[in-house]
Every structure is written in C-alpha cells, then in structure tokens.
Amino acid sequence: MSYIEVKNLSIGYDGIPILENLNFSLESGDYLFILGENGAGKSTLMKTILRLIKPISGQVRFDDEAAKCKIGYLPQQTEAQKDFPASVEEVVLSGTLPHMGSRFFYGKKEKETARVNIERLGIENLRKKCFRELSGGQKQRVLLARALCAADKLLLLDEPVSGLDPLATEEMYELTEKLHKEGTTVIMISHDLNAAYKYANKILHLSDEGFFFGSLDEYLKSSEGFNTQEEEGRK
Amino acid sequence: MIETLIKYFSFPFVRYAVIVGVLIALCSSLIGVTLVLKRYSFIGDGLSHVAFGAMAIAMVLHLSSNTFLVLPITVLTAIVLLKSGSRARIKGDAAIAMMSVGALAFGYMLLNVFSVSSNVSGDVCSTLFGSMSILTLKASEVWLCGILSLLVIAFFILFYNRIFAVTFDESFMDASGQSSKAYNYVIAIITSVIIVLGMNLVGSLLISALIVFPALSAMRLIKSFKGVVITSAIISVVCALGGMLISIIFSTPVGSTIVMMDIAVFAIFHVIGMIKGR
Numbered sequence: 001m002s003y004i005e006v007k008n009l010s011i012g013y014d015g016i017p018i019l020e021n022l023n024f025s026l027e028s029g030d031y032l033f034i035l036g037e038n039g040a041g042k043s044t045l046m047k048t049i050l051r052l053i054k055p056i057s058g059q060v061r062f063d064d065e066a067a068k069c070k071i072g073y074l075p076q077q078t079e080a081q082k083d084f085p086a087s088v089e090e091v092v093l094s095g096t097l098p099h100m101g102s103r104f105f106y107g108k109k110e111k112e113t114a115r116v117n118i119e120r121l122g123i124e125n126l127r128k129k130c131f132r133e134l135s136g137g138q139k140q141r142v143l144l145a146r147a148l149c150a151a152d153k154l155l156l157l158d159e160p161v162s163g164l165d166p167l168a169t170e171e172m173y174e175l176t177e178k179l180h181k182e183g184t185t186v187i188m189i190s191h192d193l194n195a196a197y198k199y200a201n202k203i204l205h206l207s208d209e210g211f212f213f214g215s216l217d218e219y220l221k222s223s224e225g226f227n228t229q230e231e232e233g234r235k
Numbered sequence: 236m237i238e239t240l241i242k243y244f245s246f247p248f249v250r251y252a253v254i255v256g257v258l259i260a261l262c263s264s265l266i267g268v269t270l271v272l273k274r275y276s277f278i279g280d281g282l283s284h285v286a287f288g289a290m291a292i293a294m295v296l297h298l299s300s301n302t303f304l305v306l307p308i309t310v311l312t313a314i315v316l317l318k319s320g321s322r323a324r325i326k327g328d329a330a331i332a333m334m335s336v337g338a339l340a341f342g343y344m345l346l347n348v349f350s351v352s353s354n355v356s357g358d359v360c361s362t363l364f365g366s367m368s369i370l371t372l373k374a375s376e377v378w379l380c381g382i383l384s385l386l387v388i389a390f391f392i393l394f395y396n397r398i399f400a401v402t403f404d405e406s407f408m409d410a411s412g413q414s415s416k417a418y419n420y421v422i423a424i425i426t427s428v429i430i431v432l433g434m435n436l437v438g439s440l441l442i443s444a445l446i447v448f449p450a451l452s453a454m455r456l457i458k459s460f461k462g463v464v465i466t467s468a469i470i471s472v473v474c475a476l477g478g479m480l481i482s483i484i485f486s487t488p489v490g491s492t493i494v495m496m497d498i499a500v501f502a503i504f505h506v507i508g509m510i511k512g513r
Binding site for chain 2: 071079080083090
C-alpha cells in the first residue's frame with residue numbers, strides 16, 4: 001500500500017461536489033505540487049486530506065507509517081492573524097501542543113523542539129518579535145517552524161508563497177527543498193509552474209474538466225502540462 | 236471621603252460586592268482577549284441582550300434567584316449561536332442581531348404587560364445599566380458568583396496554551412488532531428456565565444464593555460499574547476475597583492462609572508500607542 005492513497009474521492013461543501021473521482025497515491029519522500037485555477041478545489045482537497053472536511057464519497061488512506069506521524073500543516077493566513085498580538089516564540093511553541101497529551105503546560109522538551117525549529121528556519125533573531133509586525137516572508141517562516149514542531153515527516157503547505165516578494169518566495173522554496181531532502185514528504189499548493197518544474201517529483205493538476213496526476217516528466221509531456229506551458233509562453 | 240469609604244466598608248455586603256465585582260472584572264477581561272481576537276465580540280453583545288430577556292422572564296415569574304433561570308437560557312443560546320455561526324459567518328452575524336434585538340423587545344414587553352412592580356422603568360433601567368443592586372446581593376448569589384469566577388480563572392490558567400492555539404489558528408489545531416470545536420463551545424459557555432454574572436455588576440448593556448475594553452486597551456501597546464492577557468486583567472481589575480470606589484464616594488451608578496474608567500484607560504493606551512508610532 002502507498003504512503004497516502006486517495007481513492008475515488010469526491011470533495012466539496014454541503015454535499016455539492018467540486019471535484020469528483022479523484023485517484024492518486026504518494027510514496028514516502030515524495031514532493032507533490034497541486035496546481036490549478038482558483039476555485040479548482042486545491043485547498044478543499046488539502047483540508048479533506050487533513051480531515052478538516054469530510055469527503056462526499058471515496059476515501060483518503062494513510063499506511064501504517066503515515067498514520068503514525070503527525071501532520072505539519074501551513075494553512076493560509078487568516079484575517080484574525082493580521083493584528084494578533086503574539087510573539088514568534090509563542091506561535092512556534094503552540095506547534096508542540098499535539099505532542100503534549102493531557103499535560104497543561106510546556107515542558108523542557110517542548111521548548112527544546114521549538115528552539116531547534118526556530119534555528120532550523122533561521123529566525124532566532126525574531127524570537128521575541130511580535131508576529132503581526134513581521135514581513136510576509138518572516139511570517140511564513142514562523143508558521144513553517146510551528147508546522148515542523150507538530151511534525152517533520154509529512155508537511156502540507158497551502159500556498160506558502162502567496163503574497164511574498166520574489167526573494168522571500170525563493171527562500172521559502174529553498175527551505176522546503178531542504179526539508180524534503182532531509183526526508184520529509186511534502187504536499188504543496190501553488191500557482192507557480194516554474195517552481196513545480198524545479199522542485200516537484202509529482203504533479204496533481206486540477207481543472208474543471210478533470211485532473212492530471214503523474215510524475216513531473218509525464219506532466220511535461222501531457223497535454224495539460226503542454227497547454228499550461230503554452231499559456232505561460234503567451235503571457 | 237476616606238470616612239465615607241470606611242463607613243461603607245464596615246458593612247459586610249459592601250465588602251462582598253467589591254470582591255465579587257473584582258472577580259467578575261478579572262474573568263471578563265480574560266475571556267475578552269479571546270473573544271476580541273477571534274472576532275467574537277458581537278456574540279458577547281448578543282448574549283447580553285438575550286440575558287436581559289431571560290431576566291425579564293425570571294422577574295415576571297417571581298423567582299427568588301434570577302441567576303438560576305438566566306444562566307441556563309444564556310448558555311443554551313450561546314451554544315445555538317456558535318453552532319449556526321460556525322459555518323456561515325455573515326448569516327450568524329444577522330442571526331445574532333435578530334436574536335439580541337428580539338430578546339430586548341420581548342423582555343421589555345413582558346415587564347410592561349405583567350408589571351411586577353410599581354416602577355417598571357426603574358427595573359428595566361437597573362437590569363440594563365446595572366445599579367447599586369450589587370450592594371443588595373444575597374449571600375447565596377455572592378457565593379455563586381465567587382465560585383463560578385474562580386472556576387473560570389482556573390480553567391483559563393490550566394488551558395492557557397490551548398486557548399492560545401484555538402484563538403490563533405483553529406485549522407492548524409484541527410489538522411494536528413486536536414478538536415478546536417470543543418474549546419469553542421467551552422469558550423461560549425464561559426462567555427455566557429461571565430455575562431450573567433456581570434449583569435449584577437454593570438447591567439446587561441454594559442457587560443460587553445467589560446469584556447471588550449481591557450483587551451483592546453492592552454492590544455494597543457503589548458505585543459505578546461501572555462502580555463496582553465496579563466495587562467488586560469490588571470486594567471480590568473483596577474478599573475472595576477476604582478469605579479466601585481468612585482461610585483461609592485460620589486454616589487454615581489456603578490456600571491457606568493466602571494465603564495467610564497475602562498474607556499479612559501483605552502484612550503490613554505491608544506494615545507501612547509500612537510505616540511510610540513504604530
């Protein structure tokens with residue numbers, strides 16, 4: 001059985017499907033890019049994989065290894081977070097909560113995990129800074145550090161580079177690539193075809209007509225990949 | 236002035252009132268931080284109006300202790316509101332507006348039709364804006380207020396880290412296998428408890444001020460969650476205590492005096508915040 005297997009999955013809200021009969025599977029260590037237009041159901045798919053939304057039909061199956069590990073999730077930023085008074089340290093520490101069981105307060109282990117991940121993402125100098133005063137790129141790093149506190153084997157990133165300037169975007173991709181090389185399985189939603197060509201080993205392209213799933217090479221040869229390349233060229 | 240205070244404080248019911256007032260202010264500031272940051276302040280406001288309606292029912296029914304009817308009704312409303320509001324925010328918003336204005340009208344109607352005392356407008360006024368009624372609290376109500384406040388504070392301290400998580404990012408919490416829903420319900424229940432308790436102190440219209448102002452003031456200047464929680468607790472306690480003392484000395488209405496204090500502190504913090512340039 002595959003690491004993550006999506007079988008005959010239909011997703012949507014209130015029983016109205018956005019996407020139907022989705023099938024694909026991932027192996028441990030894969031780097032999947034989910035591409036597609038706005039409204040194609042990318043975020044909905046990610047939320048379904050995370051079990052935040054119930055599928056309309058079909059299923060998402062994790063093998064024993066995947067089921068054991070907690071998932072690190074980097075959601076799109078919410079409205080409430082824009083003026084939220086919280087220090088970087090507080091945000092990152094909250095990522096360790098899933099490992100706390102029934103304990104109430106952070107212990108040495110949680111603080112150590114937070115420290116390690118803060119260093120891993122190179123944001124030691126921001127530790128005491130206020131989250132709302134950070135730049136877009138810094139915020140995403142903080143949220144990624146939080147996700148890594150929750151899990152470092154499986155990461156789901158929902159448009160991690162949206163709203164970032166080119167430099168911060170590049171840094172974000174490099175960071176993710178580093179984590180991927182360290183053995184993390186990554187699922188990323190993005191609009192960025194060039195990044196997909198550069199980093200992904202598997203592509204899931206969602207569109208109104210259906211979906212494409214395959215390796216990067218297959219995608220480049222397929223009509224979907226070809227069409228989007230053309231469109232990119234015309235722009 | 237000092238003599239007035241000493242004279243008043245020689246009565247045990249005044250001491251009770253002050254203790255209960257401070258506890259309620261403390262609780263409302265704690266929950267207020269979460270409500271403001273989660274964009275739930277309007278739920279608090281709606282609930283306080285529902286509590287007024289429930290209070291009217293209790294008065295018409297001649298219940299000996301109103302709290303025992305008002306509390307369950309308000310808690311129930313909070314749960315219903317959260318359930319309907321969690322999916323479509325705008326619909327929930329309108330539902331709250333409807334419910335709160337409906338409860339106000341209903342309550343006022345009840346009090347007028349089944350007029351229980353010769354002074355209906357006086358009753359209405361003291362329910363809406365609070366009165367010196369905190370000085371006439373029965374011992375049983377003081378105990379109830381005290382115990383509930385201490386429970387709320389204990390909960391807040393124990394679950395502080397999880398309250399932070401659910402306030403900051405619900406979907407992250409859900410994704411990592413913890414249920415943000417459960418915490419949301421507990422927060423809604425606590426909010427209604429605080430509103431009902433606070434009605435005795437500042438009345439149902441002004442209780443929102445007790446919830447919202449300390450948190451907003453603290454957020455002007457403080458940049459960490461822990462700092463905001465602690466600062467708003469201090470602001471709220473100081474304002475409640477100061478407001479009660481002032482109202483005793485100058486015989487002003489308790490509720491309005493406390494809220495005036497809160498507004499003044501907010502103004503000061505706001506100006507300092509502007510000067511510091513953010």
